[in-house]
Amino acid sequence: LSDIRATELGAGEIGRTLLEIQELDTRLFSLERQIETLADKHRLDELKSRIEATRAELGNKEIELEELKSRQLKLDGELDLLTVKVKKEEEKLFSGTIMNPKELSAIQAEILSLRKKRDEMETQDLEEMEDIDRLRSDVGSGGESLVNVEAEERDAIAAYQKERAEEEEEVKVLEAERDELKSRLDPETVSMYEDLLSKRGRQAVVRIEKGMTCGGCHIEFSRTQIDRFQHEDEVFRCEFCRRILVK
Numbered sequence: 700l701s702d703i704r705a706t707e708l709g710a711g712e713i714g715r716t717l718l719e720i721q722e723l724d725t726r727l728f729s730l731e732r733q734i735e736t737l738a739d740k741h742r743l744d745e746l747k748s749r750i751e752a753t754r755a756e757l758g759n760k761e762i763e764l765e766e767l768k769s770r771q772l773k774l775d776g777e778l779d780l781l782t783v784k785v786k787k788e789e790e791k792l793f794s795g796t797i798m799n800p801k802e803l804s805a806i807q808a809e810i811l812s813l814r815k816k817r818d819e820m821e822t823q824d825l826e827e828m829e830d831i832d833r834l835r836s837d838v839g840s841g842g843e844s845l846v847n848v849e850a851e852e853r854d855a856i857a858a859y860q861k862e863r864a865e866e867e868e869e870v871k872v873l874e875a876e877r878d879e880l881k882s883r884l885d886p887e888t889v890s891m892y893e894d895l896l897s898k899r900g901r902q903a904v905v906r907i908e909k910g911m912t913c914g915g916c917h918i919e920f921s922r923t924q925i926d927r928f929q930h931e932d933e934v935f936r937c938e939f940c941r942r943i944l945v946k
């Protein structure tokens with residue numbers, strides 16, 4: 700194929716080759732856009748921020764749980780001390796060594812007050828135990844959510860990478876096909892094509908629509924021009940947008 704010299708190609712053949720190159724470039728542009736939006740399609744950013752949010756929430760719950768556990772430990776210690784204190788006062792009361800009624804009623808009052816305080820602390824202790832249970836279950840379900848969303852992310856990344864590899868492979872195939880076609884043309888034609896491609900919205904080669912209109916800028920050609928399209932064999936260009944015209 701590399702033996703085919705550009706000069707040996709007729710105008711019709713050059714036009715058809717340019718059109719094929721344009722069609723390949725159009726597919727390549729659309730593939731490139733697909734690749735650019737692939738991460739969005741698989742919601743990779745969204746999953747990443749969901750994981751971060753779930754991790755942060757779980758971390759907060761874990762800190763809260765640890766704080767509550769150490770507070771409860773302290774409360775348990777205080778309760779034990781109070782129980783010992785109550786016991787000591789009761790022993791004093793029932794020992795029979797204290798006879799003074801004033802002193803005895805003072806001890807009774809002290810016992811009552813200590814018991815009241817102990818009851819209050821026990822209620823608080825129960826409430827904190829409930830809070831700890833609730834937080835433990837929150838931490839458990841938070842951990843599960845994290846595992847789930849991490850698995851979802853792994854699947855999404857795998858699907859993204861697979862699709863990306865397939866599309867990049869397709870890009871390589873199309874590029875090779877396009878470059879082979881370009882090698883059949885003379886370098887000036889190729890660089891004219893490439894220049895138009897970048898300056899004319901990625902559309903360098905267009906068809907003459909209904910034999911009279913530019914497929915790029917949609918200008919209607921003059922009668923003389925239309926006659927030339929019909930009777931002369933050359934690669935035409937639109938006199939308005941300069942795009943390459945193919946019959």
Ligand SMILES: [Zn+2]
Pocket residue numbers: 913914915916917918937938939940941942
């Ligand atoms: Zn035009």
